[in-house]
Amino acid sequence: MxxxxxxxxxxxxxxxxxxxxxxxxxxxxxxxxxxxxxxxxxxxxxxxxxxxxxxxxxxxxxxxxxxxxxxxxxKAFSERDISDSIELRGTLEGLAARFAAERGVSARELEPLKECLAAIDELLRQVPISVDAFSSYVTLNARFHALLTELSRSPPLIRQIDRASALPFASPSGFVMAQSALPEAQQILIIGQDHHRVVIDAIENREGARAEAVMREHARLAVRNLRLALRNRTHLDLLPALALIKTATD
Amino acid sequence: MxxxxxxxxxxxxxxxxxxxxxxxxxxxxxxxxxxxxxxxxxxxxxxxxxxxxxxxxxxxxxxxxxxxxxxxxxKAFSERDISDSIELRGTLEGLAARFAAERGVSARELEPLKECLAAIDELLRQVPISVDAFSSYVTLNARFHALLTELSRSPPLIRQIDRASALPFASPSGFVMAQSALPEAQQILIIGQDHHRVVIDAIENREGARAEAVMREHARLAVRNLRLALRNRTHLDLLPALALIKTATD
DNA sequence: TGTATGCGTTGTGTATACAATAGCGGAGGA
DNA sequence: TCCTCCGCTATTGTATACACAACGCATACA
Missing domain, CATH: 1.10.10.10 (Winged helix-like DNA-binding domain superfamily/Winged helix DNA-binding domain)
Structure with missing residues (x-):
């Protein structure tokens, strides 16, 4: 039975x-x-x-x-809770990038990150980007962030970043999806890709402060775009985490 | 029965x-x-x-x-895990201080923090500091950090800082105890108190960057002192979290 | 008619019984 | 003597039964 x-x-x-x-x-x-x-x-x-x-x-x-x-x-989240969570993760990732840069990373360890970067470049060459390609982008972007986090070689920090990403709207995939609701989505993705490029360069040249700064700017960009996306509430059904946002209050 | x-x-x-x-x-x-x-x-x-x-x-x-x-x-922790955890918390507290400064804090809200500061000043006037006073210092210092965290008004950030402080060696009390193992303990506490003073001033004047920077420096000071304390392993029995440090490996 | 109290029902907190798996030891064969 | 395989035991994962507490509803009294 x-x-x-x-x-x-x-x-x-x-x-x-x-x-x-x-x-x-x-x-x-x-x-x-x-x-x-x-x-x-x-x-x-x-x-x-x-x-x-x-x-x-x-x-x-x-x-x-x-x-x-x-x-x-x-749990119910306000819009500010969400943007704070994103900025929080950006700060943590900034620290991870700084650790990676200051502690040194071999060319071999940087290789997967560069491959990931190249794969995203390839995707973004399409104008406008297809739905399938966007889906691949989400995956690759999450992979990029995970690889970068790993480079810090700091288990406590990695653990904390994982926790911060547990909230779906604070995960890399989460805010990419939010951004996708905007008409200028592709342009935003290209700016984000610039950030990715800079952080790799900074880590290679052991510039901790620069690596950290760019990751924080990366998150701040995401916060701004999330705010915009929430203003014109179109295509927001793409963002599953929206279910968690407080409706009546705030 | x-x-x-x-x-x-x-x-x-x-x-x-x-x-x-x-x-x-x-x-x-x-x-x-x-x-x-x-x-x-x-x-x-x-x-x-x-x-x-x-x-x-x-x-x-x-x-x-x-x-x-x-x-x-x-779980077993390496020395680096511990110093990373402290720096991690410092980074988070830096963000909290920045939020407090940027979002604005009323004089009334700042009052408890100032009282706490004054109480610590009072304690540190004793030279050398007594065991009882040191114990009070640990409590007051924890309170200061908790109040500061609250000022960020950001539940996700507060939550994350709490988590980061769960590991005893990463809590404010934890590293104060580690510092106490050093001969120059009192001098270190006075420097830390300067940091406390600066962060309040920065928040009052809405200088987010300065508020953040000083909290991060505060944590970096703690990391340096923990390293020193672990070198000359005297009085380290004061630090209960020591039980968690890997013994054989690393 | 409104409020207070008591009873019933629903649901969580706790305890324990049962099932399954992994690790270890012994025995047998090469 | 060493390696392998089989079986036992110890310990975890899961299910369920029981107890208590809280909430709601109904009824009675003011």
Whole structure:
């Protein structure tokens, strides 16, 4: 009897965590809404213990908030929370770039980053960029940022950046998607690519301050564009994290 | 029958979390050592479910590391991990100070910070500083940093700073204690107090860049002093987090 | 008619039983 | 003597049962 389909390839805890995260980011669970464990058990197929573990993890991740009287609710974010989160990640990435530059990086370690850069250049040559190419861009951009973070060789910093990127709107992919809502999207992507180029150059020449400054500017650009995108609310359905933005308040 | 003493005033999960953290920071559990759930159940008095919840939380906090094959082990930190963590927090606090300065803070909001500053000044007037006064200093310093963080008015940033301070050696109290191991401790504390004074002044005058710079310098001072303290390993028993430093490796 | 109290239901916090897996030790063969 | 394989044990992952607390609704009294 396959009444309860048990997938043994992945732990129930992880399965529940992924399922719940999907529900939150897809907007199936509204911000501020209390999450019922019982309901979560039904929708995820796991039992209460792994569901509870998943809820604790999602709380630490920042997607949920503990209710004092017990249980969890979906966290709601203001527009400022989102822009602050992006700037926060930019600051952290700036520190990572500085560490990479100051501590030195061999040409061999820089190679994957340069390949990534070249691949993005190739994509941006299309005018206007196709939907498929844009999707590839999102992936490549996330890869670029991940590689750059790694170059810092600082586990505590890498860990913190990962945490900061857990909130979808603060992840590299998140704000790229937000930018895509703007008419001048392609131009923005090209400016961003310039930043990528500069940070590699700065790291190669061991210019820590310059490497840091450009990554922070990179994030500030993203913040400005997110603000613009939120003004003219077109195509914002591309941004899944929008489900988390406070609607009534603020 | 009080065979199992159940304290209903605080949840079993929190109780277990605190007990386990104590065990880790006191060195009762060595870095790299696997934590047995069964053993944790015995030492904490809670049952397996809350113990597991506590373990997940401590992992997210950064004190534990998940073992791929299952279970958790006490995380081990290198000296560089520690100095990176301090610099990381300094960077975050720098951003908080910048936010406070740029967004504006009323005189009334700045008042508690100034009181804190004055109280520390009072303490440092003693030469040499007494043990009691030093203990008060640790508390006041933590309070100063917490108040400053709050002034940013940015929940995501505050949250991230809290996380960064979860590792005891990266908390304000942690590195103050490390500094105390140095003969020139008092002089260092006075320099730190100068930083505190400057950051308040910068926030008052809405000089974001200056506010940020001084907080980063504040952290860099702490890193330098921690390095010195670790060189001449005297009085380092004052630093409880030392239990987490890798011994053999690195 | 409004408010307060009590009872019922729902849901979380905790405990424990069961299942599955990984690691270790012993035994047998090369 | 060493290597390999099989089985056992210990420990984790999962499921579920139980207890208590909180919220809501209804009813009764002012």
């Amino acid at each position: 396959a009444e309860r389909e048990v997938d043994r390839s992945v732990s129930q805890t992880v399965k529940a965590q992924l399922a719940l995260r999907d529900q939150i980011l897809s907007g199936a669970l509204r911000p501020g809404e209390r999450i019922s464990e019982l309901q979560a058990v039904e929708t995820t197929g796991a039992s209460r213990t792994p569901v509870r573990m998943a809820l604790v993890r999602l709380e630490e991740e920042g997607l949920l908030e503990a209710i004092p009287s017990g249980g969890f609710m979906v | 009080a065979e199992r003493e159940v304290d209903r005033s605080v949840s079993q999960t929190v109780k277990a979390q605190l007990a386990l953290r104590d065990q880790i920071l006191s060195g009762a559990l060595r870095p790299g050592e696997r934590i047995s759930e069964l053993q944790a159940v015995e030492t904490t008095g809670a049952s397996r479910t809350p113990v597991r919840m506590a373990l997940v939380r401590l992992e997210e906090e950064g004190l534990l590391e998940a073992i791929p094959s299952g279970g958790f082990m006490v």
